[in-house]
Amino acid sequence: MRPRAGQTGHPGEPDEPGHTLAFVESPVQLLNVLEWAHVHGQGDADARTHAPAGADLTVVVLAPTDPMTRGQLRRMADLARDEGHRVCWEEARGGTTAPFHTIGGLAGRLRRAGRVVMGDPFSRYVQLLLTITRARDLVVVDDGTATMEFVAQLAHGERLVRWHRKGGRPGPRDLLFAPVSAAARRRLTPAGGRRVEVFSSMPVNRAPDGVTLTANDFAWTRARFGPPRITKGADLVGTSLVETGVVDDGAYLDAVRTLAQTHGATRYFAHRRESTDKLHRLAGRTGLEIVRPDLPLELIARRGPIGRTVLSFPSTVVHTLPLALTGTGVRVAVCDIDPAWLTRTASPRAHGFLSSVTGTARDVHRLATVAPA
Template sequence: MGREDVLAWVESPLQLIGAAEWAAAHGTAVPVAGRLTAQISETADELLARGARFGELEPYLGIPWSLLARHGHWLVGDGFSGQFRLAAAVLRPRRLTFLDDGGLAVAYADTLLGRRPYARPSVQERGLTTAAAPFAAELVHRRAAARRADLFTAFDLGAERQDALSDRGFGIRHHDFSWTRATAPAAPELGRRVVLGSALPVDGRMLLVDYVRWVRDAAADAAVYLPHRRETAEQLDAVATVPGLRVHRTGLPVELVLAGARGPLDVHTLPSSTTTTLPLVLAGTGVTVHTGRARRSMREAAA
């Protein structure tokens, strides 16, 4: 293998979908290093069944050093990752392309512009993760100056931010999940009203009692609930008590579950990346995405 060979390094199902979209847009097969989780595996199987242009799929724990060392072009799912920072500083890949990591796409763009620290928002960092940040940032900006750093995104970065990135050498290519739409089988019959699960209670950012109250209001006596991949058994048990709510577990990201919808849906969600991704995935179906308000947890209120 040569130093220009591409490898997708992904840590979440949405990042894996981004890798499939990149492969389709560039007409090339992409080997994948995917974090060893059940939903990454299930999402990869589903994407392959839909014709994703993936090469070898290698599960990993930690940093896949040997795979990364054999490839010079990394499709990076999480630019804020401490593991990415360390691997980039040590291995110094020849080319970098950053995929979307949910709603952090805009925050990462601002990080690349030096408008915020190289640190994941709302996370207290320390140790090696912090120490590696300036070395990773130096590498990324060197590659941008040589026109070897790109963003492949479904998010609106804004004209001013995009121009500023371009001025620094970053290439920007937008996608709208066209491959995901084109290859989707008919979606399961879920009914018109769909409630999307959230990990806010798991992260301590919303009290479970307030979360269940939001689900009850969003369900309005009859809805299908699609759980978030990080929901706990306790949270799902609490949600299951909501009258008229049917919990539908798929093991797949909602973008894949709903992509084949043929009729209009009323989707209810708390603030998340789905407010950007689903209108693109469901373009032309008449979808309406309702974004609820997350009440602050006691931890946040006390801060």
């Protein structure tokens, strides 16, 4: 019997070299694994009945501790099972010994797997697992805008580091983990018959030699959900730029208030990483209804109801929502980040990277930076 989401277990796995293991740590990563499987014909379920078909993909959830992320992951895990895929939920961060237990339990299957799919090549957990696998096929699916940075770093042979941390001095843990990170980067470089695919909805136009780029147009999402009911008003999408230390808290709240007033937004779809305290203050200052989605926003928007205009700051959704909402008439509008909003500790590359996120977005309406109300 397969363990349900929230349980730990190692269901029996086939040892065929064609078997695929996917490692995810966020709901969006799991969504994009389902999109990848749909494109590659793994677990094609009947669009009307969702009857499971195919079972050569096992999704391993390396569960985080954040309650909001865990809740969305449980919902996504159920959707993956509905598609006929195995799901193994690992309490990978459930105490000091959890990583050793998780890696030890996965080592055998990692060595047997013919293909490994990962949602976050920057994850130390995933990088460690990459040192174990013998898979000849490696696939990176989107973990948002970080995919753009990953491909650029891989192409230039740079160390793998998240964009909002780049430019800072490596800490002791970074230095200790550097050999593992370097080994993971080598594994993700095609060589000796090893194939690497990047499955992305991001504007990744230049790939390293030998890396295959496959476009993610959210075909599975559009086939399974919607079309949505469209409301007359506007909705606003939140970001975790404050939580990651990029944007000043007060500047962000002022910008949200001005944007909501200017465009008549009534709902604020919170990012799963946004703090409860910040959201409480945001609601009091703006009057917006705070919505905590139980699924990735692409699915929420596709199910509806959704505003005729969706407002966002630079983030992954300015690339993904136009694809998920193709043909619905919904307009996605993005507001630039004013350099004055950045914190003193923000990476020197932060503003340039955020501008590139906005500038490369397709099928969106670009708004001028808002002035404080």
